[in-house]
Amino acid sequence: xxxxxxxxxxxxxxxxxxxxxxxxxxxxxxxxxxxxxxxxxxxxxxxxxxxxxxxxxxxxxxxxxxxxxxxxxxxxxxxxxxxxxxxxxxxxxxxxxxxxxxxxxxxxxxxxxxxxxxxxxxxxxxxxxxxxxxxxxxxxxxxxxxxxxxxxxxxxxxxxxxxxxxxxxxxxxxxxxxxxxxxxxxxxxxxxxxxxxxxxxxxxxxxxxxxxxxxxxxxxxxxxxxxxxxxxxxxxxxxxxxxxxxxxxxxxxxxxxxxxxxxxxxxxxxxxxxxxxxxxxxxxxxxxxxxxxxxxxxxxxxxxxxxxxxxxxxxxxxxxxxxxxxxxxxxxxxxxxxxxxxxxxxxxxxxxxxxxxxxxxxxxxxxxxxxxxxxxxxxxxxxxxxxxxxxxxxxxxxxxxxxxxxxxxxxxxxxxxxxxxxxxxxxxx
Amino acid sequence: xxxxxxxxxxxxxxxxxxxxxxxxxxxxxxxxxxxxxxxxxxxxxxxxxxxxxxxxxxxxxxxxxxxxxxxxxxxxxxxxxxxxxxxxxxxxxxxxxxxxxxxxxxxxxxxxxxxxxxxxxxxxxxxxxxxxxxxxxxxxxxxxxxxxxxxxxxxxxxxxxxxxxxxxxxxxxxxxxxxxxxxxxxxxxxxxxxxxxxxxxxxxxxxxxxxxxxxxxxxxxxxxxxxxxxxxxxxxxxxxxxxxxxxxxxxxxxxxxxxxxxxxxxxxxxxxxxxxxxxxxxxxxxxxxxxxxxxxxxxxxxxxxxxxxxxxxxxxxxxxxxxxxxxxxxxxxxxxxxxxxxxxxxxxxxxxxxxxxxxxxxxxxxxxxxxxxxxxxxxxxxxxxxxxxxxxxxxxxxxxxxxxxxxxxxxxxxxxxxxxxxxxxxxxx
Numbered sequence: 001x002x003x004x005x006x007x008x009x010x011x012x013x014x015x016x017x018x019x020x021x022x023x024x025x026x027x028x029x030x031x032x033x034x035x036x037x038x039x040x041x042x043x044x045x046x047x048x049x050x051x052x053x054x055x056x057x058x059x060x061x062x063x064x065x066x067x068x069x070x071x072x073x074x075x076x077x078x079x080x081x082x083x084x085x086x087x088x089x090x091x092x093x094x095x096x097x098x099x100x101x102x103x104x105x106x107x108x109x110x111x112x113x114x115x116x117x118x119x120x121x122x123x124x125x126x127x128x129x130x131x132x133x134x135x136x137x138x139x140x141x142x143x144x145x146x147x148x149x150x151x152x153x154x155x156x157x158x159x160x161x162x163x164x165x166x167x168x169x170x171x172x173x174x175x176x177x178x179x180x181x182x183x184x185x186x187x188x189x190x191x192x193x194x195x196x197x198x199x200x201x202x203x204x205x206x207x208x209x210x211x212x213x214x215x216x217x218x219x220x221x222x223x224x225x226x227x228x229x230x231x232x233x234x235x236x237x238x239x240x241x242x243x244x245x246x247x248x249x250x251x252x253x254x255x256x257x258x259x260x261x262x263x264x265x266x267x268x269x270x271x272x273x274x275x276x277x278x279x280x281x282x283x284x285x286x287x288x289x290x291x292x293x294x295x296x297x298x299x300x301x302x303x304x305x306x307x308x309x310x311x312x313x314x315x316x317x318x319x320x321x322x323x324x325x326x327x328x329x330x331x332x333x334x335x336x337x338x339x340x341x342x343x344x345x346x347x348x349x350x351x352x353x354x355x356x357x358x359x360x361x362x363x364x365x366x367x368x369x370x371x372x373x374x375x376x377x378x379x380x381x382x383x384x385x386x387x388x389x390x391x392x393x394x395x396x397x398x399x400x401x402x403x404x405x406x407x408x409x410x411x412x413x414x415x416x417x418x419x420x421x422x423x424x425x426x427x428x429x
Numbered sequence: 430x431x432x433x434x435x436x437x438x439x440x441x442x443x444x445x446x447x448x449x450x451x452x453x454x455x456x457x458x459x460x461x462x463x464x465x466x467x468x469x470x471x472x473x474x475x476x477x478x479x480x481x482x483x484x485x486x487x488x489x490x491x492x493x494x495x496x497x498x499x500x501x502x503x504x505x506x507x508x509x510x511x512x513x514x515x516x517x518x519x520x521x522x523x524x525x526x527x528x529x530x531x532x533x534x535x536x537x538x539x540x541x542x543x544x545x546x547x548x549x550x551x552x553x554x555x556x557x558x559x560x561x562x563x564x565x566x567x568x569x570x571x572x573x574x575x576x577x578x579x580x581x582x583x584x585x586x587x588x589x590x591x592x593x594x595x596x597x598x599x600x601x602x603x604x605x606x607x608x609x610x611x612x613x614x615x616x617x618x619x620x621x622x623x624x625x626x627x628x629x630x631x632x633x634x635x636x637x638x639x640x641x642x643x644x645x646x647x648x649x650x651x652x653x654x655x656x657x658x659x660x661x662x663x664x665x666x667x668x669x670x671x672x673x674x675x676x677x678x679x680x681x682x683x684x685x686x687x688x689x690x691x692x693x694x695x696x697x698x699x700x701x702x703x704x705x706x707x708x709x710x711x712x713x714x715x716x717x718x719x720x721x722x723x724x725x726x727x728x729x730x731x732x733x734x735x736x737x738x739x740x741x742x743x744x745x746x747x748x749x750x751x752x753x754x755x756x757x758x759x760x761x762x763x764x765x766x767x768x769x770x771x772x773x774x775x776x777x778x779x780x781x782x783x784x785x786x787x788x789x790x791x792x793x794x795x796x797x798x799x800x801x802x803x804x805x806x807x808x809x810x811x812x813x814x815x816x817x818x819x820x821x822x823x824x825x826x827x828x829x830x831x832x833x834x835x836x837x838x839x840x841x842x843x844x845x846x847x848x849x850x851x852x853x854x855x856x857x858x
Contacts, residue, residue, distance in 0.1 A: 037501070048499075049485070049486040052484050102717045104717055115545055265721045288537070
């Protein structure tokens, strides 16, 4: 197959006619598919349902220290859950707060408290003229939504296959006291699926922030969400690296079981220095008496330890791998050699990032929508939903069934082709 | 028994010697009891444990609309739970948001969002010079803690057996635009156990706030927490009354199953106008994708309807009634006629409020503590923990066993006697 850029005007016009006919036919098919969000499929949720058999009316509900886990108390979670997350995140339990069902809420609450009460005795951000956050792009739309919601200025930081441009990160963080934080999904980035290199993590740990209340938001959402048991992404431990670098309080690391057990009925944890844990516990004490300890215990009993979690995640991988590969194979088969798009094959996480020709992402997503396939809106992976080159599309292959996915991919590649031909024809005018 | 105020100096001294000897003996007994918090006992928690048998690995997890309740989504809760809470709170489901495990968190979040983003398009409270809240006293310490945490000025409003002094409430709310809210536990007030009269509720509904973003915080924490099935407190419906009075958006009503099923593993709900629900959902969408729907469904399946909840609450009442009566009988038997304290017999809720002679509450609580009985710190039921007359003590009789309660009460009444004698002797000097 010839690259589109090498086609003549006549060839392009002929191709457009053919593609448009295919597209019009597809539009009539009444397709209704959703590849917009990183949702597990019901078969994945079934993997965890036996967890619900473990605590029942015959259980003792007594944790260590003989505490009745059904009652009030333990703001930072049951000791058993702290140990499980400490093992998972490779730190000691005094670095762990086990919370409710959402790491997004933990992050939102951290930002909210920084706004209203400040971090480490520094001025609350809402009292400052100007607060800035760095946003490696493409990134997680819900991160950017939080900072936008609070009027925090967001600065895009480009990423390559090793992670964010650390020269730029250092330039901002080390010299601008208004830069208070940076969003990261360091392992299997959302959406590109890359893993931050050791050098990148070390440079993060060695930052010398101009702002004493600067924090790295390290959303380790896919810490054990590998697709290939024999080829796992490896991420340096931010806890250890920050401690080694003399910056023990500089990070808030997040994780959750939303995509391990149940989205909405999982358990999320904050991993940070013991000093930050103390500060957070104190500030959290106005908000709640404690999170759902019964659900925490259910998770502990089900997994027992991290080996149990890893074995469980292999079952998820067995379900997800064919879905990712179906998309990747379709992209390769249909778009390989055409030079109208690029993508990276991820080793884990929940997304495939696809880059169109410049200025084509919105058009592709619009074409998909009109043909009944909902993609994440183009631009969502950038601050202010503004992807300046309009190239970035996030593909979420986890929720549809294999058959649906095949159909959705066919629609997608057709839309990419059509939009690309349109672009070349327009530029030839 | 003669009232202490009528005792001569010699009689008081003789009494003090005797009481002090009893107290010193008690102190040696190594008692360790806690009557400080409104925690259910484990026997109460056992009542709800069968709920945990209802969802297990064989369940379908399909709600109405065929939604998989284990997955992401439904920010305002599953339809089934909204219906249950709507029936309980006597409103339509469009007035209901079913959230996580804590009504305290809902209230904290409402205040936080009012601080950072404002209510109904009005200026965020954090941008205002001065924000005031009215606090009927004695009241719930965690309410006052939230407003204090945000630097909101708290104004105490005295209560009698009908509720807050509504002349004063109207004077503040209708004339001072800085008054943005009022905290209430309208049924079985914490700690006095009174129920707001119909006239008080109607005057609340008919307020004409100077501030367009004024809200009544109506923490209906004990909505079905009656001690006597045949003699229940009756509270007018704030939803209906506010709608009738043309103030449909003026209230946020809260309720939860923390003391129906499990504290920490229950379900909490916000009841407010459909317009407020829309506003809250929008602002909440930055914080979370949704709450624990599996736990919501567990509650729906267990109770089925409000009749099921009421039958369940009668079992709680059977456990709690003897505890309340043990305390009340001890107070009556040991302190009746002495005129050194007063209390109201509540028909529900979780507390008994005890008023000492002026200036004695701190001393009583201190004496109790030294004898091994932990009471809620004196003053806690007032804004800034400052009870100007130092008379208010909150007794929480629910958590200790009957035997422990008997022992704790004996310590308490002895401490009341001792502190009262000390007061009269000091004033006689």
